[in-house]
Amino acid sequence: xxxxxxxVFGLGNVLLGDDAVGPFIVELxxxxxxxxxxxxVADLGTPGLGLPAYLSEADAVxxxxxxxxxxxxxxxxxxxRADLHRVPPKPRVSPHDPxxxxxxxxxxxxxxxxxxxxxxxxxxxxxxxGAGLSERVRGACQPAIEAVxxxxxxxxxxxxxxxxxxxxxxxxxxx
Amino acid sequence: MARITIDPxxxxxxxxxxxxxxxxGQVQKAWASCTMWRGIETILRGRDPREAWxxxxxxxxxxxxxxxxxxxxxxxxxLGLEVPLNAQYIRNLIxxxxxLHDHIVHFYHLSALDWVDVTTIPQADPTKTAAVGESxxxxxxxxDKQMKAVQAKVNGLLESGQxxxxxxxYWGHPAMKLSPEVNLLALSHYLQALEFQRKANQIVGIxxxxxxxxxxxxxxxxxxxxxxxSLATLNMDRLYMMKDLFDEVIPFxxxxxxxxxxxxxGFYPEWFEIGKGVQNYLAVPDLPTDIASTAFDLPGGTIxxxxxxxxxxxxxxxxxxxxxxxxxxxTHAYYKGRGPQPPWQGETIPDFTDFQDDGxxxxxxxxxxxxxxxxxxxxxxxxxxxxLEHELTRKWTDLAxxxxxxxxxxxxxxxxxxxxxxxxxxxAIRAAVLSELAVRHWGLLVSNVQKGDATVFNPPSFPKDAVxxxxxxxxxxxTLSHWVVAKDGVIxxxxxxxxxxxxxxxxxxxxxxxPYEAALLKNxxxxxxxxxxxxxxxxxxxxxMACACHTLDVEGRTIATVKVL
Numbered sequence: 001x002x003x004x005x006x007x008v009f010g011l012g013n014v015l016l017g018d019d020a021v022g023p024f025i026v027e028l029x030x031x032x033x034x035x036x037x038x039x040x041v042a043d044l045g046t047p048g049l050g051l052p053a054y055l056s057e058a059d060a061v062x063x064x065x066x067x068x069x070x071x072x073x074x075x076x077x078x079x080x081r082a083d084l085h086r087v088p089p090k091p092r093v094s095p096h097d098p099x100x101x102x103x104x105x106x107x108x109x110x111x112x113x114x115x116x117x118x119x120x121x122x123x124x125x126x127x128x129x130g131a132g133l134s135e136r137v138r139g140a141c142q143p144a145i146e147a148v149x150x151x152x153x154x155x156x157x158x159x160x161x162x163x164x165x166x167x168x169x170x171x172x173x174x175x
Numbered sequence: 176m177a178r179i180t181i182d183p184x185x186x187x188x189x190x191x192x193x194x195x196x197x198x199x200g201q202v203q204k205a206w207a208s209c210t211m212w213r214g215i216e217t218i219l220r221g222r223d224p225r226e227a228w229x230x231x232x233x234x235x236x237x238x239x240x241x242x243x244x245x246x247x248x249x250x251x252x253x254l255g256l257e258v259p260l261n262a263q264y265i266r267n268l269i270x271x272x273x274x275l276h277d278h279i280v281h282f283y284h285l286s287a288l289d290w291v292d293v294t295t296i297p298q299a300d301p302t303k304t305a306a307v308g309e310s311x312x313x314x315x316x317x318x319d320k321q322m323k324a325v326q327a328k329v330n331g332l333l334e335s336g337q338x339x340x341x342x343x344x345y346w347g348h349p350a351m352k353l354s355p356e357v358n359l360l361a362l363s364h365y366l367q368a369l370e371f372q373r374k375a376n377q378i379v380g381i382x383x384x385x386x387x388x389x390x391x392x393x394x395x396x397x398x399x400x401x402x403x404x405s406l407a408t409l410n411m412d413r414l415y416m417m418k419d420l421f422d423e424v425i426p427f428x429x430x431x432x433x434x435x436x437x438x439x440x441g442f443y444p445e446w447f448e449i450g451k452g453v454q455n456y457l458a459v460p461d462l463p464t465d466i467a468s469t470a471f472d473l474p475g476g477t478i479x480x481x482x483x484x485x486x487x488x489x490x491x492x493x494x495x496x497x498x499x500x501x502x503x504x505x506t507h508a509y510y511k512g513r514g515p516q517p518p519w520q521g522e523t524i525p526d527f528t529d530f531q532d533d534g535x536x537x538x539x540x541x542x543x544x545x546x547x548x549x550x551x552x553x554x555x556x557x558x559x560x561x562x563l564e565h566e567l568t569r570k571w572t573d574l575a576x577x578x579x580x581x582x583x584x585x586x587x588x589x590x591x592x593x594x595x596x597x598x599x600x601x602x603a604i605r606a607a608v609l610s611e612l613a614v615r616h617w618g619l620l621v622s623n624v625q626k627g628d629a630t631v632f633n634p635p636s637f638p639k640d641a642v643x644x645x646x647x648x649x650x651x652x653x654t655l656s657h658w659v660v661a662k663d664g665v666i667x668x669x670x671x672x673x674x675x676x677x678x679x680x681x682x683x684x685x686x687x688x689x690p691y692e693a694a695l696l697k698n699x700x701x702x703x704x705x706x707x708x709x710x711x712x713x714x715x716x717x718x719x720m721a722c723a724c725h726t727l728d729v730e731g732r733t734i735a736t737v738k739v740l
Contacts (some may be wrong), residue, residue, distance in 0.1 A: 046236025053373035
């Protein structure tokens, strides 16, 4: 049997405070863990309607992103496909508007898209230019990574901690 | 009288907001506003100019490559640094592939459903649809079988009552006029387009190392090692892999996108009378073909008051007409300012107030050229190219207008392209022009490499004194320019004047509205609760706020509100 193509995608703008949490977690994951060959990891930034192409190239997708939800900053929320479908899409004005929900609905209507989907959402405190991650969101990184690791295990592709952890490549932080 | 506010809050903060006062079925006054601080440039001060592009490509998650390349061009301009031919061609191919991707996405996935009513598709006759497809083009993907399959998919969705991707359309709106067959044909292409936008993006990946954020750019050239005999570098295999992808994307552009845009324009000819707005146009030359960036395959220039005969050419980044022409006004923007400033002296000091109809109301500055608001985008590029008798632009524009006129059964002229529909059509014309230039630039790269030239990079060196540079790019949404001041090897000032800043600009010192605001005047709105016609004109500009704060909304909120005045 061909192994599942599993993709972990960090979403968010690295220049905008807590919006960077998705890409940040992707870098922590890369630096700290050995991943099976069928697991790819990428920082996709804010791809808007570029996202369907990435969704259509994987059997299982784990998205890590800042989410606007009622709750305390730093809370980690998990969403499955059905949760995302419950949010109605909105009229599009700019290419960023088609959010994850719409990208997913689009690939599904076209007959593709991942069979498995998990969104690991982190409630941000601020999305302010150049501010870096807030303390509360930084504190959410470990539980968020654990949620990603559990999903990889569930999918039959467990990650293992590196014997010698590398320094994560958080190139956008600091001067 | 009613006031419509369209303010999508798909992200936590910041977005394009449109306000329009509607009376007697028409827009009487309009405001375009960005609800988010766009001061990303401040993050660049004090950094190494060689790494600026790595940050600027994060300005916007959709147009990553365009900000990377405009940035290195700006620094190269400041240093007077030449760019090896291979690097020019590689960058040009990345820019072309990105633009094809972007134009396809805009037409099908961002705006087609403003014109195509999906809910009529069950009434379509698939055999007749296939015949309509064949009458428009030789594309092999228009078979009876394909149309039946797409129709079945749509029927399934409509019967389920869960409209999914189509849940937000203004279905059954009186401004929707296409036959069920044309709607089915368009939707079939909407689905096929997903595949071709992906392939266009793969080309960017082959050259750029990665998508969506390319890795191969450098001040002074590119970092693609070229060795035709090495597997690890840009070799013949990779060059042909790219060629194969272009060979799939180009027919889609020429045989599907272009004819579809002509057909939709022909079926909605009244939209050539709507949305004219600001008739000053700015486009910059692009696709340089020499190391000094003085010869280009796409011309640039300005047109004022809609008079094509008065076109003035912009010769390149060194042209003082461009360098001295651009200023930014902050009278109605949430910034402190002392009158219009050239970008090199530009400041970005926030001064937030509430939305004030007659005061400050936007985070977008108001760029002006020679004191005038300018429209940028494919329409500007096509009108300037047409006026300057650029051969490829003339060829595809004339072909488009012939087709549109035949379908509309009335003559549509190049002057009528100064309209909402003209902007859609111009984008398809530009895609067709670029699709031909893709082949040319691929050939230029291959023959240069075969001559034995493997140079990709000229190392930069930075003087102690302050140097100023501008880098521009005619991006999918129009003229983009990055303005840099470097001193002693670090960035002293950096400003990006992005296409949507030109088009979505607020009023200026004189109270002159920006292009969106002007284009919306007299725009019909049959039902303020369903402002479809307004979205058509806004979408014709392909808005993008270049700030991309995108925090995902998982709970859903309303976006369009209507208040009776």
